[in-house]
Amino acid sequence: MEAAVAASALRRTYERRRKDTVVALDDLTLTIDRNEIHGLLGPNGAGKTTLVKILSTVLLPTSGTARVLGHDVVAETGAVRSLVGLVLGGDRGLYDRLTARRNLLFWGALYKLDARTVRLRADALLERVGLADRADDPVERFSRGMRQRLHLARGLLHEPRVLFLDEPTSGLDPVAATAFRRLVLDLRDEGRTFLLATHDMDEATALCDRVSLIDRGRLLLTDDTANMGRILGDRECVDFTHDDTAPEPTARAGSLAEALALLPEVTDVERLGDRWRVHTTDRAGSRRVLAWLIERDVLTARHARPTLEEVYLRTVGDRGLRV
Numbered sequence: 001m002e003a004a005v006a007a008s009a010l011r012r013t014y015e016r017r018r019k020d021t022v023v024a025l026d027d028l029t030l031t032i033d034r035n036e037i038h039g040l041l042g043p044n045g046a047g048k049t050t051l052v053k054i055l056s057t058v059l060l061p062t063s064g065t066a067r068v069l070g071h072d073v074v075a076e077t078g079a080v081r082s083l084v085g086l087v088l089g090g091d092r093g094l095y096d097r098l099t100a101r102r103n104l105l106f107w108g109a110l111y112k113l114d115a116r117t118v119r120l121r122a123d124a125l126l127e128r129v130g131l132a133d134r135a136d137d138p139v140e141r142f143s144r145g146m147r148q149r150l151h152l153a154r155g156l157l158h159e160p161r162v163l164f165l166d167e168p169t170s171g172l173d174p175v176a177a178t179a180f181r182r183l184v185l186d187l188r189d190e191g192r193t194f195l196l197a198t199h200d201m202d203e204a205t206a207l208c209d210r211v212s213l214i215d216r217g218r219l220l221l222t223d224d225t226a227n228m229g230r231i232l233g234d235r236e237c238v239d240f241t242h243d244d245t246a247p248e249p250t251a252r253a254g255s256l257a258e259a260l261a262l263l264p265e266v267t268d269v270e271r272l273g274d275r276w277r278v279h280t281t282d283r284a285g286s287r288r289v290l291a292w293l294i295e296r297d298v299l300t301a302r303h304a305r306p307t308l309e310e311v312y313l314r315t316v317g318d319r320g321l322r323v
């Protein structure tokens with residue numbers, strides 16, 4: 001069975017000025033399975049939008065190939081367009097003066113769907129994204145979250161099987177973002193595949209089955225979201241917090257950290273904001289460190305794994321990270 005998306009040695013350059021060539025995608029190879037939510041993470045200018053545009057046939061690659069459900073994005077543009085939906089964030093692609101329903105009817109006509117089908121689908125989608133009662137309001141009166149839901153409805157009009165979302169929840173409040181993500185999960189459960197370009201680590205962790213980190217047009221790594229910590233070397237960690245106002249100086253966290261660093265099962269001790277992280281040799285080492293800490297009255301101590309955010313910071317650095 002073909003992958004939902006298969007990009008191979010994809011390269012895209014832009015000529016900015018004479019002799020000034022920007023390499024937006026640099027031999028990028030990536031496979032996205034069917035029914036997967038795949039996160040695309042990277043700092044500004046990493047090449048995320050360029051990749052999404054090539055996969056949705058808006059932009060031609062300079063070289064390399066990309067296929068969506070087996071169809072080549074250059075040679076079979078028509079087939080790919082009927083299979084993919086592009087959902088952009090923000091104000092692009094909606095007409096403010098038109099009502100939500102009219103926006104959908106307009107886009108449905110562009111997809112060359114017949115009028116009756118568009119009307120039926122528009123009403124069903126407005127219901128689905130929770131905008132049925134606002135269907136006849138002009139979009140200029142919509143909040144950002146409502147606009148994003150309408151964007152998603154627009155992207156679903158032609159019933160695509162693969163959806164590309166570019167920063168879909170940027171600027172949404174937490175409640176609106178959670179509702180939007182719920183919708184994405186439901187749509188995935190119906191058999192759709194998503195490629196989600198985002199800066200938001202929480203979003204990637206909450207939604208994505210796998211994530212790819214890209215920087216300067218290159219794929220740095222792809223892995224299951226849950227396994228991302230392995231990238232840091234399969235390291236075992238114990239996190240602890242401590243009351244630093246303890247009267248006895250030897251019981252303060254700094255002294256504890258120094259004592260911990262001398263234990264044979266400890267490879268490193270670092271401060272992470274208001275907590276401490278102890279890197280250990282293996283799981284048995286973590287158990288011994290936990291027991292050691294509990295004896296010393298720490299406030300909290302738990303076995304930990306590096307988060308996606310830490311993997312990102314170590315791999316890409318802090319350029320463009322928004323948390």
Ligand SMILES: Nc1ncnc2c1ncn2[C@@H]1O[C@H](COP(=O)(O)OP(=O)(O)OP(=O)(O)O)[C@@H](O)[C@H]1O
Pocket residue numbers: 014015016022023024042043044045046047048049050051
């Ligand atoms: N039309 C263009 N002309 C020239 N350079 C471009 C053009 N579009 C993108 N670029 C450049 O290509 C590189 C990749 O840009 P792209 O928009 O794909 O990155 P991105 O990862 O989506 O960034 P962001 O997170 O800021 O949206 C950047 O260096 C950008 O300046």
